[in-house]
Amino acid sequence: xSIVSRDKLLEAAAQVFAESGFRGATxxxxxxxxxxxxxxxxxxxxxxxxxxxxxxACVHPQGCVCAxxxxxxxxxxxxVEWSSSHLAFMRGISTVIRxxxxxxxxxxxxxxxxxxxxxxxxxxxxxxxxxxxxxxxAADADMLRTACAMLSSSIFADAIxxxxxxxxxxxxxxxxxxxxxEVFLSFLGIQPSAAGASRRAVGVK
Amino acid sequence: xSIVSRDKLLEAAAQVFAESGFRGATxxxxxxxxxxxxxxxxxxxxxxxxxxxxxxACVHPQGCVCAxxxxxxxxxxxxVEWSSSHLAFMRGISTVIRxxxxxxxxxxxxxxxxxxxxxxxxxxxxxxxxxxxxxxxAADADMLRTACAMLSSSIFADAIxxxxxxxxxxxxxxxxxxxxxEVFLSFLGIQPSAAGASRRAVGVK
DNA sequence: CCCCAAAGCAAGCAGGTGCTTGCATACAAC
DNA sequence: GTTGTATGCAAGCACCTGCTTGCTTTGGGG
Numbered sequence: 227x228s229i230v231s232r233d234k235l236l237e238a239a240a241q242v243f244a245e246s247g248f249r250g251a252t253x254x255x256x257x258x259x260x261x262x263x264x265x266x267x268x269x270x271x272x273x274x275x276x277x278x279x280x281x282x283a284c285v286h287p288q289g290c291v292c293a294x295x296x297x298x299x300x301x302x303x304x305x306v307e308w309s310s311s312h313l314a315f316m317r318g319i320s321t322v323i324r325x326x327x328x329x330x331x332x333x334x335x336x337x338x339x340x341x342x343x344x345x346x347x348x349x350x351x352x353x354x355x356x357x358x359x360x361x362x363x364a365a366d367a368d369m370l371r372t373a374c375a376m377l378s379s380s381i382f383a384d385a386i387x388x389x390x391x392x393x394x395x396x397x398x399x400x401x402x403x404x405x406x407x408e409v410f411l412s413f414l415g416i417q418p419s420a421a422g423a424s425r426r427a428v429g430v431k
Numbered sequence: 432x433s434i435v436s437r438d439k440l441l442e443a444a445a446q447v448f449a450e451s452g453f454r455g456a457t458x459x460x461x462x463x464x465x466x467x468x469x470x471x472x473x474x475x476x477x478x479x480x481x482x483x484x485x486x487x488a489c490v491h492p493q494g495c496v497c498a499x500x501x502x503x504x505x506x507x508x509x510x511v512e513w514s515s516s517h518l519a520f521m522r523g524i525s526t527v528i529r530x531x532x533x534x535x536x537x538x539x540x541x542x543x544x545x546x547x548x549x550x551x552x553x554x555x556x557x558x559x560x561x562x563x564x565x566x567x568x569a570a571d572a573d574m575l576r577t578a579c580a581m582l583s584s585s586i587f588a589d590a591i592x593x594x595x596x597x598x599x600x601x602x603x604x605x606x607x608x609x610x611x612x613e614v615f616l617s618f619l620g621i622q623p624s625a626a627g628a629s630r631r632a633v634g635v636k
Numbered sequence: 637c638c639c640c641a642a643a644g645c646a647a648g649c650a651g652g653t654g655c656t657t658g659c660a661t662a663c664a665a666c
Numbered sequence: 667g668t669t670g671t672a673t674g675c676a677a678g679c680a681c682c683t684g685c686t687t688g689c690t691t692t693g694g695g696g
Contacts, residue, residue, distance in 0.1 A: 231672085231673080239556070246537070247533065249455055250454055252654085253654060253655080263675075265653095265656085265674075268654085269673085274655090319582035324533040327533070328534070330595060331450070331526075332455075341595070355683060369562065369617070371613050372610040372613070375599060376584075376585045376611060377581070379581075379585040379587075380508055380584040382588050387532070387549075394550060394584075396573075396576065396577050405573070405574070405577040412618060421441060431607050436643075439673075457682080458684060459684090467643080468643065469685090470643085470685090470686085470687095471642085471643060473686080478684080479684065580658085616678085
């Protein structure tokens with residue numbers, strides 16, 4: 227029985243934190259949302275900080291399932307799929323990301339939520355891109371790395387910024403990932419495929 | 432005499448807000464930082480909300496001075512300068528941006544801080560880029576717009592994300608803007624100039 | 637010298653917040 | 667049936683927070 231209350235509290239904590247931030251997430255509120263008594267919260271987690279910390283640790287692992295293949299095949303499709311799932315995932319936890327980034331100075335233990343959600347993906351992308359178009363010089367590799375960072379940044383900014391300044395991002399929302407990838411591929415020297423274009427025209431996913 | 436206290440309070444409010452967010456910015460703390468009595472705060476602004484709102488309105492106007500020229504000349508240099516100043520400006524207010532984005536749901540009146548700081552710049556960039564390489568088709572224009580959004584997003588993400596996940600952004604920090612612009616220009620079909628390369632090599636600004 | 641606006645100071649109030657204590661209740665195992 | 671564990675409930679404590687009140691101090695203008 228203990229485990230049920232624990233999970234309910236963890237979930238409620240994450241939700242209330244996303245809505246109201248650390249200071250705004252009162253223990254009374256969390257307990258109410260979880261449907262358990264406030265005292266139970268302290269009995270199970272000891273303190274508000276510990277509950278929140280544990281709750282944040284649970285946010286990421288359910289994360290992005292899509293990975294780039296080890297050997298590139300249909301580059302455009304693979305990248306679009308990767309970017310889309312990455313974007314969708316980050317949009318899903320965008321409020322948590324925003325709050326965590328804002329309160330990092332006060333609660334450094336939450337750095338991992340962001341760091342783990344971002345760093346590995348960039349590396350993965352760079353590895354993949356390097357196979358698609360192996361850089362010839364150091365400067366070339368540097369530019370490729372920058373281009374990867376830009377694609378990654380675009381997805382990140384779109385995920386957390388679109389509801390704030392919609393005009394700053396490509397429309398429609400559902401095609402944004404594809405458009406980012408097309409620009410990225412064009413940089414790599416690959417023309418968007420006819421398949422991609424036709425799929426786009428008919429609006430098929 | 433009144434004006435002095437007002438300004439001190441506005442400045443202190445912005446600083447404390449950046450440090451601690453809306454809830455964390457207590458009137459006692461703001462007054463302390465401003466070096467005035469807490470009662471004075473309420474006499475001059477009526478309430479905490481009003482003080483904070485007024486303080487936020489003062490953040491942006493001191494903003495980015497650099498504008499792209501109406502007619503492109505040295506494209507690379509102009510874009511690098513524009514991006515650098517834009518990036519520097521956003522880095523300067525990055526904590527305020529993060530907090531504002533996180534607390535937008537609770538305090539919608541602060542939306543303008545972000546919106547005004549971002550939307551116009553993207554438009555400006557697209558106008559400029561359209562002159563450099565006039566798009567031939569609608570699809571072409573769409574891609575150009577996306578590329579502009581990506582450059583803008585990269586600058587945005589760099590400004591607010593670099594201290595959180597440094598590994599996700601180009602090194603060194605001081606050359607980041609230039610690198611973004613180089614990738615962007617390469618997309619436009621313009622090779623980075625020898626001047627840019629040599630400047631880069633010697634590390635001249 | 638007096639006046640008045642701006643600011644300080646001390647105190648407090650009502651409500652919220654993290655956390656504790658003491659006790660009652662349910663329910664499963666032995 | 668007894669024991670033990672998990673949970674609920676009521677109350678409260680110490681502290682913080684936005685905001686108010688009543689009073690004194692200060693300093694420049696008439």
